[in-house]
Structures are given as structure tokens and as C-alpha cells.
Amino acid sequence: MIEVRDLHKSYRRARGLAGFSMAVEKGEVVGLVGPNGAGKTTLIKTVATLLRADSGTVRVGDWDVAENPTMVRRMTGYLPDVAGIYQDLRIGEFLDFFAAAFHVKPSSRRAAVERALDTAGLTDRADEYVEHLSLGWKQRLQLAKTLIHEPQVLLLDEPASGLDPLARIAFRDQLKQLRAAGITILVSSHILADLADVCTRIVFISDGKEVVEHAEADSGDATVGERKFRCLIEFRENAAAGEIAKKSAGVRIVETAANRIMAEIDGDERNASLLLRALLDSGVVITHFETKNNDLEARYVRTFRRASENAPS
């Protein structure tokens, strides 16, 4: 759905992209991860037809971004990192403007606006001014605006930055719904937990290039669905618990105490269930059981620490 080949883009004083290539299949949700200035925004802006690459090609669907920007815009929805909003318009007017700007036919515009209001959960507030919305609601409205012409591809640049935890969770749920609806999404974010939750694949980017993940030998590939994860188990003091856990399949003990175990479990979540059952069957009284989704964070640290170590000084 998105094909980026050997993309180069430089600015007057900096390099944006240096031979970046990637492909995103239809229905995939790909997370772009990298430090500030890595080239994430440049990449998304280029795909969104805002920037012209110095060399290389970008295709969205059947269309080349440089040659057919209008067709690309027709099938993509772009949400910038700092997306401004027309504060002095009413919510309904704001959506109606973007529906018209995306050439939604006048006959179906009203339905498109109502659908967008429904998606954003703002049906009852269509006549309110945009400026009266909180940041979280504004972001929902922005996403609804981005979806108003029913794009097949979504380009989201730091969509959750500045949102409070509740708004972030709501936004993440919206992205999951879009993923379920088969929309292809390219999203950049520094909030790794959100990406791990939503994305089907993560691409690491640094200095305008894709960084090959420096995985540990036992860490597998970059697919989030096949990750390792950590598990925190707390129980009433039991000296045998650690030994029981060690014997469990696919489990590596990271940290152990008289009433607590931190274990690393191979990707299959059934292994966590088997560990829990083994502990319960041995009479260990469990007080807390929690899986920790920090695998992406660990991979990020590993990859970029190694990349910076290998960088020429």
C-alpha cells in the first residue's frame, strides 16, 4: 500500500532522509520509532505530499506521490504532529469545511459530517465552538476530520503527544478500531507502549535510514505479536516458588525474592498461563499477576544504544 524506495531528502542545514526504504502492506499498522531528528516526520510529510524528495520514489496504492499528489491525497488522511485547529468555527462547520475541501459530494456531505461526529463522539456538540473542546476531544475531532473522506491510508505523526492518559487510551482504542476496519496506518510516536499495543510492525529509524534491529540472539524479529514479555508474580512467602517457575517451559527468571518473581516469558502467552497453573498447583498463594509490555522499550534501548556505539565518532 505504501512503498518507499531509496528516499533522500536534505534540508539546508540538516539531513532528513538518507536512502530510506520500506514497504507497508494493506491493513498493516506500522509504527515509526526513532530519536528526535531521525527523519520520521520528514518521511510522513513526504508520503503526505507535503515535501518533495531529493531522490527516490514513494508510492501510495498505484500512485506516485510526486507525479500524482492529488490522487494520493484522495486516498490518504494526514494528521500532523502539531495539528492546528480553526478555533472560531463550530464543530459541525469544521467537519463540513474539510468534507467540502476533500470534494465530498454535497449530497453526501451531511452524512459524512454526521458519521464523523459519531466517530468522534461529538454528535451532541456539533453546534459548539471548537475552542471549547479539551485537548483530548480536539484530537478526536482532528482524527474524525482526517477520516472524513474515508481514506485507505492514515499517516499519523505523533498523534498522542500532549494527551492525558485517559485521552491517550481513548485515542489508542480508536486506532485499534481503524486497524480492525482494515485501514493501513503509518504512525510515528515516542510513546512506545501505545505503539506496542496498536502496531502490527515496528520500523526503527535513525539518521534518515532504517536501523536494523540489533536483537539479542534469543529475541526474535521485530514483529510485536511474537515478542517476549515480562511477567511480575507476587505471592505469599514461598521458598519453592522460584524453583517451580524455573522448571516452567519458556520461562527465564530475571529477578526473584521470597514473595516476588519477575520472569521473562517467550512470546506465546500460553506459557504465562502454564507458569501460573504450575505455581497454583504447587500451593503457592498468588496475590498479584501482571504481564509487562515493555519489550519494545527494551528493543529500542538495545537497538539505539548499539547504533550509537557503532556510529563513527
Next chain:
Amino acid sequence: MSVLRNPMIEKELRQRLRERRAWVLPSLYLVLLSSVVLFTYSEASGRKAMPGAVQGADIGIGIFMALIFSQAVILLLMAPVFSAGGITIEKEQRTFASLLTTLLTPREIWLGKFVSSLLYLVLLLFCALPLLALSFAFGGVEPKEVLLATVYCILVLAAVCALGLFCSALFRRSVHSTAATYALVLVLSIVTTILFAYLQERWRREPYESGMDGVPVYVQAPLLLNPLYPLLSLTSAGGRSDFPYPLSSCLLFGAMLLLAAAFTMRILKRSGEQV
């Protein structure tokens, strides 16, 4: 997409008319112009006491001239405020990226911004029409002259708005584009007048030239770019104007408008780098 269906125009007009200045400015504008009428009337009628009393037609012409020049100057000062922020405001509010990734063409975006800034100035111009019509009561002014003054004003304001939008596309911040637009208006108004005065002085010093009938074209040439020139052509002594080239001046302002529009659209097409 037709002009009437251009969503930019609707959005821009809606936003503009929701500003507080949308109703404050017309009020102030009319108060100012009314003062000009009162002042001109009292000045002109005061002369009645003197020998060779002033006729009603002279008062009418006086009011008409004072009004059209006053409103032209006021609107020329207001035009940069309304146009030079048109595109920079989108950059400052961070809405430009969203706008550029819609299916709106640079032409549609420009047209929306242009129509909204010009229409507001035209609204002010039309607000003053009843005051202008006062001059009919005294005589000496024909409807054709009122119509010409209005058309000239609109054309000049349209050109200044197009220049404002050009600056707005060029710069990132409203304060810079407004300053640049004022500088351009200043060049057109003051520099052309100074050039004209200089050329006229030189021409007058040449005895065989100054004997000619009227000021030659090359002396008036810089003045053709002065926003007030078309209005100057309406001033006449004995049915003959000292500034007889309003059409040339209008054509120059028309060309200025088209050029500024073309360059603005060109910049808009490539302005993804600015967001």
C-alpha cells in the same frame, strides 16, 4: 469547483465576520467619514460669507472629493491588515499542513483568501455610499463619477490585497508579511509621488517643453502606479483633467493583481516545506 462552491470562501467569510472588528471597524469608519463630510461642509459653506459666494455644486464636489480620497486612504491603510495575514495565520495556527493535504488547489486557497479580504473592504466601501450620495443633494457630481470612483477603488484595493497575500505566502509570520505589504503600499504611494514631483520639476525647467499642453506622459508615468491616480483623474478643471490616463493606471493595477496572484499560487504549490 466553481467560485460559489469554493469552501475556502465560505470558511474565510465566516471566520472574518465572527471577529469583533467585523462590526467595530465599519462603525469607526463611518464615524470618521461623517466627520470628513461635516468638516468639508462647514469649510465650504463658511466661504459663502466671502465675495463671490460658493455655489451648492462646489460644496457637492468638495464633499465628493474629500470623501473618495479619505476612504481610499483609510482603506489602503486597512487592506494590508486584512490580506497580509491571510496565509501566515494558517502557518501560525498550524492549520496549513491540513489545508495543503486536502484536495483544494492553490487557486482555490488563494481565491478564498482573496475574496474574503477584498469583500470586507468592499463592504466598507459600500457602507459609505449613502454618505457619498449626500454630494448629489448639492449637485455638481454625477452618478457616473460615483460609480467610477467605486470601481477604481475596488480595483486598487484588489491589487493591494493580492500583494498582501503574496507577502503572506512568502513569509512565515503575519507581522513580517504585514510590514512588507505596508512597505509596498508606501513605495506605490510615496515613492511614485516623489518621482513624479522630481520629473515634473525637471520638465518645468525646460522652457520649450513646459509650453506644451498638459504634463507629458513620461512625467506622469511613475504616478500611474500610485493607488490614488485613478481617483486623481476624476478631479478636473473646466472639464479637463490634469491626470488623463486612468485606464492605463487601471491596467497596471490589473497586471499587478494578476502577477501577484500567479506568484502566490506558485508559492502555495511548493509551500509544503514551510509547514
